[in-house]
Amino acid sequence: xTTSAGRRTPPGAAVLALVLVLLGALPASxxxxxxxxxxxxxxxxAADLRCVVCQNLSVADSPSEMATQMRxxxxxxxxAGETPAQVxxxxxxxxxxxxxxxxPRQGFTLVVWVAPLVAVLVGMGLVALLLxxxxxxxxxxxxxxxxxxxxxxxxxxxxxx
Amino acid sequence: MxxxxxxxxxxxxxxxxxxxxxxxxxxxxxxxxxxxxxxxxAALSVFVLLTAGMLLLVYxxxxxxxxxxxVANNTNLGTPFYYRITALWGALEGSIVLWAxxxxxxxxxxxxxxxxxxxxxxxxxxxxMLGVVAFxxxxxxxxxxxxARMVPIPADGRGLNPLLEDSGMITHPVALxxxxxxxTVPFAFAVAALVTGRVGxxxxxxxxxxxxxxxxxxxxxxxxxxWWSYHVLGWGGYWAWDPVENAAFMPWLTATALxxxxxxxxxxxxxxxxxxxxxxxTFALTLFGTFxxxxxxxxxxxxxxxxxxxxxxxxxxxxxVLLSLALIAWRWDTLGAQGELDSVVSRESAFLLNNVLLVAxxxxxxxxxxxxxxxxxxxxxxxxxxxxxxxxxxxxxxxSLIFLMGVGxxxxxxxxxxxxxxxxxxxxxxxxxxxAAVLRLLGVGSALVLLSLALTVFVAATIALDVVRATRARRxxxxxxxxxxxxxxxxxxxxxxGFVVHLAVLVVAVGxxxxxxxxxxxxxxxxxxxxxxxxxxxxxFDGLRESQESNHGKVTGRFTVVEGRGAGTxxxxxxxxxxxxxxxxxxxxxxxGLIDDVYLVLGDFARDGSSxxxxxxxxxxxxxxxxxxxxxTLGTLLAVLPEPRRKAA
Amino acid sequence: MTRWWRWLxxxxxxxxxxxxxxxxxxxxRDIPSPLVGRPAAPFxxxxxxxxxxxxEALRGKVVVLNFxxxxxxxxxxxxxxxxxxxxxxxxxRGVVVLGVDIQDKEEAGRKFIRDFGLTFPNAPDxxxxxxxxYGVYGVPETFFIDRQGRIRxxxxxxxxxxVFRETVETLLAEPAPGG
Numbered sequence: 001x002t003t004s005a006g007r008r009t010p011p012g013a014a015v016l017a018l019v020l021v022l023l024g025a026l027p028a029s030x031x032x033x034x035x036x037x038x039x040x041x042x043x044x045x046a047a048d049l050r051c052v053v054c055q056n057l058s059v060a061d062s063p064s065e066m067a068t069q070m071r072x073x074x075x076x077x078x079x080a081g082e083t084p085a086q087v088x089x090x091x092x093x094x095x096x097x098x099x100x101x102x103x104p105r106q107g108f109t110l111v112v113w114v115a116p117l118v119a120v121l122v123g124m125g126l127v128a129l130l131l132x133x134x135x136x137x138x139x140x141x142x143x144x145x146x147x148x149x150x151x152x153x154x155x156x157x158x159x160x161x
Numbered sequence: 162m163x164x165x166x167x168x169x170x171x172x173x174x175x176x177x178x179x180x181x182x183x184x185x186x187x188x189x190x191x192x193x194x195x196x197x198x199x200x201x202x203a204a205l206s207v208f209v210l211l212t213a214g215m216l217l218l219v220y221x222x223x224x225x226x227x228x229x230x231x232v233a234n235n236t237n238l239g240t241p242f243y244y245r246i247t248a249l250w251g252a253l254e255g256s257i258v259l260w261a262x263x264x265x266x267x268x269x270x271x272x273x274x275x276x277x278x279x280x281x282x283x284x285x286x287x288x289x290m291l292g293v294v295a296f297x298x299x300x301x302x303x304x305x306x307x308x309a310r311m312v313p314i315p316a317d318g319r320g321l322n323p324l325l326e327d328s329g330m331i332t333h334p335v336a337l338x339x340x341x342x343x344x345t346v347p348f349a350f351a352v353a354a355l356v357t358g359r360v361g362x363x364x365x366x367x368x369x370x371x372x373x374x375x376x377x378x379x380x381x382x383x384x385x386x387x388w389w390s391y392h393v394l395g396w397g398g399y400w401a402w403d404p405v406e407n408a409a410f411m412p413w414l415t416a417t418a419l420x421x422x423x424x425x426x427x428x429x430x431x432x433x434x435x436x437x438x439x440x441x442x443t444f445a446l447t448l449f450g451t452f453x454x455x456x457x458x459x460x461x462x463x464x465x466x467x468x469x470x471x472x473x474x475x476x477x478x479x480x481x482v483l484l485s486l487a488l489i490a491w492r493w494d495t496l497g498a499q500g501e502l503d504s505v506v507s508r509e510s511a512f513l514l515n516n517v518l519l520v521a522x523x524x525x526x527x528x529x530x531x532x533x534x535x536x537x538x539x540x541x542x543x544x545x546x547x548x549x550x551x552x553x554x555x556x557x558x559x560x561s562l563i564f565l566m567g568v569g570x571x572x573x574x575x576x577x578x579x580x581x582x583x584x585x586x587x588x589x590x591x592x593x594x595x596x597a598a599v600l601r602l603l604g605v606g607s608a609l610v611l612l613s614l615a616l617t618v619f620v621a622a623t624i625a626l627d628v629v630r631a632t633r634a635r636r637x638x639x640x641x642x643x644x645x646x647x648x649x650x651x652x653x654x655x656x657x658x659g660f661v662v663h664l665a666v667l668v669v670a671v672g673x674x675x676x677x678x679x680x681x682x683x684x685x686x687x688x689x690x691x692x693x694x695x696x697x698x699x700x701x702f703d704g705l706r707e708s709q710e711s712n713h714g715k716v717t718g719r720f721t722v723v724e725g726r727g728a729g730t731x732x733x734x735x736x737x738x739x740x741x742x743x744x745x746x747x748x749x750x751x752x753x754g755l756i757d758d759v760y761l762v763l764g765d766f767a768r769d770g771s772s773x774x775x776x777x778x779x780x781x782x783x784x785x786x787x788x789x790x791x792x793x794t795l796g797t798l799l800a801v802l803p804e805p806r807r808k809a810a
Numbered sequence: 811m812t813r814w815w816r817w818l819x820x821x822x823x824x825x826x827x828x829x830x831x832x833x834x835x836x837x838x839r840d841i842p843s844p845l846v847g848r849p850a851a852p853f854x855x856x857x858x859x860x861x862x863x864x865x866e867a868l869r870g871k872v873v874v875l876n877f878x879x880x881x882x883x884x885x886x887x888x889x890x891x892x893x894x895x896x897x898x899x900x901x902x903r904g905v906v907v908l909g910v911d912i913q914d915k916e917e918a919g920r921k922f923i924r925d926f927g928l929t930f931p932n933a934p935d936x937x938x939x940x941x942x943x944y945g946v947y948g949v950p951e952t953f954f955i956d957r958q959g960r961i962r963x964x965x966x967x968x969x970x971x972x973v974f975r976e977t978v979e980t981l982l983a984e985p986a987p988g989g
Contacts, residue, residue, distance in 0.1 A: 055403075063394075064744075101549050103532070112528060112532045115525065115528045119525060124514075124517060135505065
């Protein structure tokens with residue numbers, strides 16, 4: 001906020017300046033309003049994070065002290081206005097991708113997400129091949145009777161008494 | 162004394178097992194009965210020695226013989242009596258003994274049952290089984306010596322892992338191992354079939370019951386493991402997709418596939434190659450499971466320890482896999498299909514699809530479990546693959562399998578006409594759709610939950626339809642309803658046993674769906690006398706109590722579940738302080754119900770008992786999972802009954 | 811199928827087995843830190859003596875930030891004397907050893923400090939915020955922070971005397987930040 005030195009400020013302007021200064025003193029909370037955070041939101045984010053001391057439980061599920069502390073941190077950050085993605089990013093920046101219980105769906109780790117689909121498709125493909133082979137290996141149908149043969153049969157049948 | 166006697170017995174058993182395996186193989190190769198009989202005697206002796214070794218170990222536990230390192234590491238003077246017995250399989254070395262003993266027991270049963278009925282295959286079966294026993298005996302004498310001596314002899318032992326002091330601990334490993342080791346028998350028969358070239362149906366029909374029973378025990382082991390996780394670990398869940406859980410789940414998936422594809426081989430003489438491969442894969446996965454648990458290669462809640470034991474298991478796994486697959490490759494030409502199919506819409510297709518989905522699920526679980534290894538090997542970055550991944554990826558597969566469960570048993574073999582489809586599926590589909598609509602009206606919002614429950618209703622309807630129709634048919638011949646139903650179940654016990662097992666799967670599926678969707682939880686700190694409310698249940702904190710048990714200190718919280726005017730249930734979650742553990746172990750208390758479980762875990766507390774933090778959960782439908790286990794037991798019993806002798810025409 | 815294709819079946823198992831064998835060379839408990847090379851996160855804690863401890867105030871010095879707990883046996887017990895000796899040897903050369911006690915009870919932490927006669931500043935981290943900010947997943951973990959305030963080395967498990975000495979000497983040899 002600039003001041004024009006040397007000029008006499010009228011009283012109204014002084015009040016306005018005071019109000020503006022006071023408003024300016026509240027920037028932090030004004031830009032990031034404290035949001036009420038319910039258990040479910042905390043749980044959702046915490047369920048994606050790996051509890052670092054218990055090997056394979058999520059931060060949401062783990063009864064350990066570290067996990068309780070991490071849940072509190074998640075709650076705090078959500079309340080400060082961060083999105084779930086930002087909270088997850090906070091942890092990834094400090095622990096690496098390892099902290100996420102679900103590998104990111106991009107880059108190399110995309111492979112693990114695609115693999116099941118590939119497995120099913122390959123399996124179905126093999127089954128399709130197999131079924132085709134099985135349904136094709138039938139006894140060849142008897143050759144159709146041609147016109148000359150059926151004429152001859154007819155004539156011989158007529159000749160029978 | 163005991164360490165030396167025990168080690169001696171195991172070494173003799175090892176030598177006999179190797180001798181027996183060799184004699185059986187040579188006897189088979191050269192056609193000499195005397196060698197095979199010698200191998201039989203060796204097998205019997207091995208079993209006796211293994212039993213003796215196990216009893217010796219139990220004796221050491223019961224007499225607090227801390228000169229045995231295994232005893233010193235896993236019990237102490239305060240360990241209660243029954244846990245001293247079950248500590249036998251509480252840690253690495255003892256678990257190997259249990260495994261080996263079970264394979265030895267199965268070998269004995271094979272000797273008694275199949276000695277004469279499976280003349281050509283039998284010697285090779287014996288050789289393979291003794292080979293497996295020999296491997297485990299090797300492990301329990303060399304890298305993980307169970308009778309290793311503790312020097313100097315300590316005054317007191319370290320004690321059992323407190324998480325293992327539980328009834329689930331007594332039964333879970335036993336059931337699981339009976340399942341794992343049970344698959345050794347079909348595997349041995351498969352190898353015997355390949356080696357002798359007798360790859361027809363005999364090997365598979367002979368081992369049908371073995372496969373079913375092994376599958377059952379594995380299912381039981383998994384369910385008990387879930388129960389143990391639920392009521393001991395304090396997180397209110399029953400399955401975490403932990404690598405070791407996955408390792409037990411994978412053979413279960415392939416064994417389920419096998420149980421179904423076997424029927425195609427029996428009826429239509431197809432898929433012989435596939436079934437051989439599936440049996441080998443199942444056995445290999447059981448070995449992979451023990452490898453994962455014991456090698457420390459992948460971090461896990463369950464992992465026992467590291468050390469050279471992992472190398473032994475990997476080497477054995479490699480030998481088993483490479484040799485068996487090579488045998489298949491060698492016999493490839495003899496394994497063609499001998500049947501035909503008229504239409505893609507048929508029971509064969511349904512079963513094939515069932516196999517594809519189950520094997521795809523196996524592959525998914527396997528790939529997800531080893532992916533962290535792959536990631537580190539390829540680009541030196543550690544990643545985690547945990548529950549969210551496995552849940553998301555497997556749910557579509559399992560829902561499809563449930564759908565197939567309804568289609569498979571009713572669709573016709575070879576070719577299902579439109580008439581057949583209409584007759585069998587019109588009603589169930591209609592009922593399923595109606596159920597979905599009703600659930601929607603009742604407030605079920607999620608499409609996934611709707612689909613899951615509607616499919617369950619559909620499958621139940623197909624089963625009901627089949628039973629009603631078949632009973633009615635018998636009744637029209639003059640039988641009364643109940644007798645008709647009973648006769649139906651007995652006469653076609655395989656089919657209806659299978660139906661009951663499918664029902665069990667449905668019950669478990671409902672339990673899983675319900676618990677994942679509708680369970681609620683909260684964490685709160687209460688002053689003495691203060692109440693908390695969740696999902697209609699109110700609990701009141703009444704105080705704390707300190708006590709000293711035989712091997713741990715305990716602080717118990719007293720909470721009353723307030724209901725109406727009468728005295729409600731009292732729940733007493735506690736924290737147990739074991740001197741050998743760094744942090745206290747939570748002891749969960751709960752009240753089980755058909756729909757709702759009230760579940761409490763004690764957190765921090767004020768020393769004077771004036772306040773306590775409690776994790777308060779209302780878990781829904783979890784009991785259905787355990788009930789499903791009971792139904793599964795009934796279904797399996799029905800399915801393995803001997804075929805009723807046909808009455809004279 | 812032609813004769814040789816069938817042998818792909820056993821061959822397919824080989825890469826899987828090789829991957830599992832590779833696993834023996836890894837330690838699943840050793841997680842590399844993405845924070846190495848990055849500026850150390852600022853924090854303010856209250857030491858066991860009641861004095862405020864701020865990281866920014868130590869800019870320009872080499873900081874050995876050690877996370878420990880009284881229940882972490884045996885590693886923290888092994889490294890406590892090493893850290894104390896390192897503190898005494900280097901405190902006059904512009905090195906600060908700072909201990910942070912995490913997931914612990916205050917009395918147990920104080921007893922630990924008394925038992926080992928630690929004279930370097932130690933502070934409890936009751937909410938765990940600092941330990942999470944540093945990506946700590948177990949104890950003990952030690953971060954060596956250079957004079958510019960950047961994390962240069964993360965050492966997991968007990969710090970030994972050679973590790974302490976070599977790392978500190980390397981960081982001391984670097985020029986102090988200008989201005």
